[in-house]
Amino acid sequence: MFSFHNLEVVHWDYWRRFGIPLDAGIVTVVGPNGSGKTTLLDALRTLLVIGCSSGRDYKRYVRRSDAPYAWLRAEVSNPRRPNGQLAFWPITGERVTLFCNIRKKGGDWERRYGIAPGSVSVEDAETSERIVWKAVRQYEAELEHAGLTRAIKRVLALDQGHTDKLCEYSGRQLLELVFNVFGDQEVLDNYQAAKQDQLAVERELEVLKTRLAQLGTQLREAEAEVNSFNEWMRLTRELADLQAEWLPRVAVAELLGGVRAGRSQLQGARRERVRLERDHDDTRRRHAELDAAADQAELDTEAAIDDESRAQEAFIAARSDAGAIEKTLESRERLLSMAREQAAGVDVEKASTQFDAAQQERFSLTRRQTELAQSISELKARIAALESGRSLAPREVEQFRSALTDARIAHCGLAEIVEISDPAWQGAVEAVLRGLRHVILLDDPDDRMRAWRLGEQLRFRHYVVPDRELAPPATAGSLGACVRFTAKPPVWLPRMLNDIQCVRDAAEGADLPARQSWITPQGYHRERRGARDVSVNDFYFGRAAAAPMKQRVTQLQAEHDAVQPALEQTLKRIADLQMLIAGVDAARELAARQAEFSDAETRGPQCAARAQTAAEALADAQARRREAGLRAQAVREQRGELTARLKQVETAIERLSISVGNSREEQVRRIVELRKQRLRLPAEKRTPDALDEARKKFESVHEVEREIDRERTRLEEGKFVRDDSCIAKQEKLARDHEQLAGTIDNQYVHLERAKTATERARGSYINVLKGTIRRYAQNLRTLGELAGIAVEVEHPQLANDDVQLAQAALAVRFNFDQKGMIGLNDGEASGGQQVMKSMILLVSLLMDEDAGGGFVFIDEPFAHLDIFNIDKVGGFLEATRAQYILTTPNTHNVNVYKPSDLTLVTQKRRPGEQWAPPVAFLRRDRSSDAAA
Numbered sequence: 001m002f003s004f005h006n007l008e009v010v011h012w013d014y015w016r017r018f019g020i021p022l023d024a025g026i027v028t029v030v031g032p033n034g035s036g037k038t039t040l041l042d043a044l045r046t047l048l049v050i051g052c053s054s055g056r057d058y059k060r061y062v063r064r065s066d067a068p069y070a071w072l073r074a075e076v077s078n079p080r081r082p083n084g085q086l087a088f089w090p091i092t093g094e095r096v097t098l099f100c101n102i103r104k105k106g107g108d109w110e111r112r113y114g115i116a117p118g119s120v121s122v123e124d125a126e127t128s129e130r131i132v133w134k135a136v137r138q139y140e141a142e143l144e145h146a147g148l149t150r151a152i153k154r155v156l157a158l159d160q161g162h163t164d165k166l167c168e169y170s171g172r173q174l175l176e177l178v179f180n181v182f183g184d185q186e187v188l189d190n191y192q193a194a195k196q197d198q199l200a201v202e203r204e205l206e207v208l209k210t211r212l213a214q215l216g217t218q219l220r221e222a223e224a225e226v227n228s229f230n231e232w233m234r235l236t237r238e239l240a241d242l243q244a245e246w247l248p249r250v251a252v253a254e255l256l257g258g259v260r261a262g263r264s265q266l267q268g269a270r271r272e273r274v275r276l277e278r279d280h281d282d283t284r285r286r287h288a289e290l291d292a293a294a295d296q297a298e299l300d301t302e303a304a305i306d307d308e309s310r311a312q313e314a315f316i317a318a319r320s321d322a323g324a325i326e327k328t329l330e331s332r333e334r335l336l337s338m339a340r341e342q343a344a345g346v347d348v349e350k351a352s353t354q355f356d357a358a359q360q361e362r363f364s365l366t367r368r369q370t371e372l373a374q375s376i377s378e379l380k381a382r383i384a385a386l387e388s389g390r391s392l393a394p395r396e397v398e399q400f401r402s403a404l405t406d407a408r409i410a411h412c413g414l415a416e417i418v419e420i421s422d423p424a425w426q427g428a429v430e431a432v433l434r435g436l437r438h439v440i441l442l443d444d445p446d447d448r449m450r451a452w453r454l455g456e457q458l459r460f461r462h463y464v465v466p467d468r469e470l471a472p473p474a475t476a477g478s479l480g481a482c483v484r485f486t487a488k489p490p491v492w493l494p495r496m497l498n499d500i501q502c503v504r505d506a507a508e509g510a511d512l513p514a515r516q517s518w519i520t521p522q523g524y525h526r527e528r529r530g531a532r533d534v535s536v537n538d539f540y541f542g543r544a545a546a547a548p549m550k551q552r553v554t555q556l557q558a559e560h561d562a563v564q565p566a567l568e569q570t571l572k573r574i575a576d577l578q579m580l581i582a583g584v585d586a587a588r589e590l591a592a593r594q595a596e597f598s599d600a601e602t603r604g605p606q607c608a609a610r611a612q613t614a615a616e617a618l619a620d621a622q623a624r625r626r627e628a629g630l631r632a633q634a635v636r637e638q639r640g641e642l643t644a645r646l647k648q649v650e651t652a653i654e655r656l657s658i659s660v661g662n663s664r665e666e667q668v669r670r671i672v673e674l675r676k677q678r679l680r681l682p683a684e685k686r687t688p689d690a691l692d693e694a695r696k697k698f699e700s701v702h703e704v705e706r707e708i709d710r711e712r713t714r715l716e717e718g719k720f721v722r723d724d725s726c727i728a729k730q731e732k733l734a735r736d737h738e739q740l741a742g743t744i745d746n747q748y749v750h751l752e753r754a755k756t757a758t759e760r761a762r763g764s765y766i767n768v769l770k771g772t773i774r775r776y777a778q779n780l781r782t783l784g785e786l787a788g789i790a791v792e793v794e795h796p797q798l799a800n801d802d803v804q805l806a807q808a809a810l811a812v813r814f815n816f817d818q819k820g821m822i823g824l825n826d827g828e829a830s831g832g833q834q835v836m837k838s839m840i841l842l843v844s845l846l847m848d849e850d851a852g853g854g855f856v857f858i859d860e861p862f863a864h865l866d867i868f869n870i871d872k873v874g875g876f877l878e879a880t881r882a883q884y885i886l887t888t889p890n891t892h893n894v895n896v897y898k899p900s901d902l903t904l905v906t907q908k909r910r911p912g913e914q915w916a917p918p919v920a921f922l923r924r925d926r927s928s929d930a931a932a
Contacts, residue, residue, distance in 0.1 A: 001146065001855070002076040002077045002096070002146050002147060002148075003077050003883040004023075004076055004883060004885075005095065006019060006023065006075050007019065007020055007072075008020075009071070009073075010069075010070060010072075010073075011067040011070040012065065012070055013036065014064060014914075014915055014916040015065075015915065015916055020921050021923070022885070024883070024901035025884065025901055026884045026901055028887075028888060028902070028904070029885065029888070030903060030904070030906070031889070032890055034908060035907055036907075036916065037888075039061065040887075040904070040906065040919065041857050041887065042058075042061065043061070043072055044885070045156060046072060046100060047072045047074055047100045048143060048148060049136060049139060050153050050156050058109070059109045062109055063109075068103065069104070070102040071100070071102075072100040073100075073121075075096070078091055078095060087145070088146050089145075091117040093118050096118075097118065098113070099114035099120075099131060100112075100113055111136060112133055112135075113134050113135075113136065114131040114132060114134065115132050116128065117130060149181065166838035166842050167837035169825075171796075172808070172809040172810075174810045178776045178810065181845040182775070187765060187768075188769075188805070191758060194758045201747070201751050205744060209744060212741060215733060215737045215740060216737060223730055225726040226721075226727055228719075228720050228726075229724065229726050232715070232722055235715050236715065250697075250701050250704050259667065259671055265663055266667065273653065276652055277653065280649045283646045283649060290638055294632070294635045294636060297631050297632035300628045300631070304621070304625035304627075304629075305625055307625070308625045310621075311614070311618040311621040312621075314617065315618040318613070318615075319611050319614070321610070322607040322608050322610070325600045325604045325608075329601065359574065361570050362567065362574060365570060369564070372556050372557075372559055372560040373560060380553060397413075399458065400440070403454050404451060407451075409442065410442070411442050411443060413439070414433075414438075414490075414493075415437060417486045417488075418485060419484045419485070419541075420482060420484075421481075421482055425482040426539060427535060427536070427539075428479060428482070428520065428521055428522075429482060430539050432496075432500065432519065432534070433541060434534070434536050436463070438462040439463045439490070440460075440465070441489075442464065442466045445466040445468075447466070452464060467490065468487075468489060468490055472498075477502055478497060478499070478502065479500040479502055480494055500519055501517065501518040501519075503520055504520065509531075523535030523536065766798050770798060773795055773796070774795075777793035779843075780840060780841070783843055784814070787836060789814055789816055790818075791812065791815075792812070793810070793812050794811035794813075796808040796809055796811075814836075814837055816833050835861065857885050858886050860887050861886055861888075900924065901924045903921065903922040904919050905921065905922065906919050
């Protein structure tokens with residue numbers, strides 16, 4: 001590295017201008033505190049683009065001079081480097097002048113640096129063509145090329161009293177410093193840069209792979225576009241074929257088939273008309289015969305009714321006489337019973353108790369009879385409603401339906417249109433429709449808003465349904481197959497019933513798929529939430545619902561009739577007890593009515609016989625009347641059936657006549673259209689085989705038209721690519737993809753080769769690193785011996801591995817005064833020992849034969865040393881070949897000047913003066929030493 005010969009400053013801090021020599025191995029700067037020792041070092045640091053000490057900067061110094069510019073000029077050596085190249089190549093002279101010009105520009109200070117061969121003064125700097133002015137970064141690079149590495153700059157930047165900081169480095173930092181000074185770090189950095197370049201290449205390859213993936217995606221998109229274009233072309237061709245070829249062929253085939261079918265249909269219609277006319281004549285003849293039979297049956301019925309009336313009058317008269325006799329005899333029996341009780345003695349209190357009990361029994365029987373009569377009446381009303389096609393709804397439903405009627409909203413109830421076609425499944429249908437019994441169906445969907453408004457006002461809790469349609473065919477085996485609708489049902493009801501499968505029992509239902517709903521005849525229902533019993537006790541839908549009600553009426557009527565005899569017996573008992581309590585003399589009553597009782601007993605058998613005879617005659621008359629009525633009813637029903645049949649036949653004949661006429665006109669139209677269509681087809685497209693092929697491919701013209709509409713819709717709505725340039729684009733992308741894939745493969749091969757070569761080269765350079773560490777360790781031990789300090793160096797384990805190289809550290813231990821080994825910064829050394837360690841570490845960097853020369857700034861290195869150690873430090877400083885610029889206060893021991901060949905003396909600025917005195921210098925005369 002180069003060394004200084006002299007320094008000149010202009011307008012630096014409080015110095016106006018001075019020049020001093022620096023051409024000595026050890027230069028000592030001495031002066032009182034604040035006299036400018038550090039300021040002088042900061043001038044050198046600024047000239048070398050090194051940061052000033054203690055947080056200062058060059059602007060601080062140039063501002064103090066109150067001048068608009070400042071100059072720093074130094075002449076340095078131009079040594080030849082170990083590789084034979086000069087430090088400041090291409091300058092070949094022995095001396096080089098370095099300039100730093102600082103000027104105020106735009107309110108701020110700006111630096112510029114220059115390098116000139118030989119010696120150039122400040123006055124000639126502005127005009128000399130030998131000076132090459134450089135930017136700060138470029139100037140730094142030139143100095144680094146001359147040997148001022150970043151590691152040396154770190155040492156030169158040590159602040160006052162921080163010389164011992166070097167021993168505070170970690171083992172890793174110290175190793176990096178050694179490699180930096182001896183130039184090995186640059187080689188390692190180059191290897192690392194090569195690896196970084198390789199990583200960059202890998203990243204570039206990853207980018208290329210990403211680009212390849214993007215190209216692959218674009219290629220797939222392009223292929224999709226090509227497929228879309230091909231699909232569009234295919235659909236276009238198919239649409240053209242459908243319109244130009246298949247539609248007319250299918251039309252001709254369909255017309256030909258229609259003509260053939262129409263011919264057969266007309267023939268069948270004629271035969272059907274002949275059959276209907278024959279059936280019509282037979283039906284009219286039978287109807288005339290039944291008219292005569294119906295008249296005779298009516299006459300027989302009227303005669304039977306007259307006979308029944310006369311028999312009824314005779315029976316009533318005979319029964320009245322017999323009843324009067326029976327009552328008279330019953331009165332005699334009650335009087336006899338009372339007479340016996342009176343003869344035995346009457347207990348009035350007991351009779352009263354029996355009377356009260358009889359009254360209670362009469363009330364109970366009367367109430368039961370009334371309840372039975374009311375139930376019978378209600379059931380009969382419901383039966384009549386069901387048989388007439390009406391439903392018996394709750395009061396709120398009737399009120400809502402009355403409101404709909406008042407609003408002139410035509411409607412009906414769901415129960416009025418539902419008939420159960422299979423009585424075995426009546427209970428299952430009733431169970432499913434239990435919650436829908438009172439659903440209201442609107443005849444006109446446009447009435448929905450008014451009906452819903454009424455439902456909202458009346459808070460009607462049942463559904464009001466406006467949407468109705470004809471029921472679709474029921475699914476076989478479903479609950480819908482058990483129901484018949486007499487009018488349009490809600491659109492959702494048939495679908496709901498068709499979704500429920502009829503099963504015999506739960507075991508059969510368990511075999512059905514998991515999503516299938518089913519129900520048993522007893523009403524055990526399975527749906528999506530699970531299975532449960534939903535059976536009902538009363539039926540509501542269809543005429544079949546009246547059958548169990550009729551059975552219930554019969555049961556209640558039997559109970560009602562069974563109550564009547566008990567009630568009559570109770571009434572008789574009450575009358576007897578009233579007479580006993582009232583004190584009626586039964587014996588006297590018997591005696592008084594003896595003649596009446598004797599007459600009744602004598603006439604009783606004759607009246608009973610007449611009543612019996614009249615009853616038998618009445619029964620015969622009723623039987624004859626019923627037979628006559630049944631015969632008349634049968635004749636009326638047969639005549640009604642024939643009348644309906646006659647109307648059906650006449651209607652069928654009329655419809656058939658209209659249909660035949662329309663079919664004939666349609667047949668003529670088909671024939672004319674067939675002739676036109678056949679002429680439009682080529683001869684080879686209208687052959688029977690060609691027409692059969694068309695009918696096999698398409699069943700009808702409508703199917704072809706639907707296919708055309710479907711293809712046209714796909715072409716119009718589909719996002720197809722319709723530009724054939726997509727094919728060329730896909731081919732180019734395919735080529736680019738193939739080329740890029742080949743490039744990536746080739747670069748991967750070259751990368752692997754470069755990695756292998758780098759690893760091998762760095763592995764070979766590990767030996768050089770070990771040699772550097774050995775040299776530095778030898779220097780440490782040599783300086784340690786000079787200072788009387790034992791030094792041990794633990795060499796790091798170096799291997800061709802990034803992790804081991806990054807973790808490698810240089811462990812150095814010192815033994816002061818035979819007190820044992822201590823490390824770099826383990827806290828066991830004194831302040832003076834810290835300085836000694838740092839000095840040894842620092843000077844060892846400059847003792848290498850291959851990296852000799854250079855300079856070092858050390859600010860107050862003797863601050864913590866005693867006289868004995870000052871001599872030791874001075875001794876080994878003299879033993880090195882580096883240039884040292886040392887600072888020391890003038891209060892130190894004079895031994896600090898012993899190794900110095902040149903002493904610079906700084907002075908404080910005197911009060912009242914603008915500029916400080918220039919730096920003085922004192923050069924040692926070595927002639928006497930040489931003579932000695």
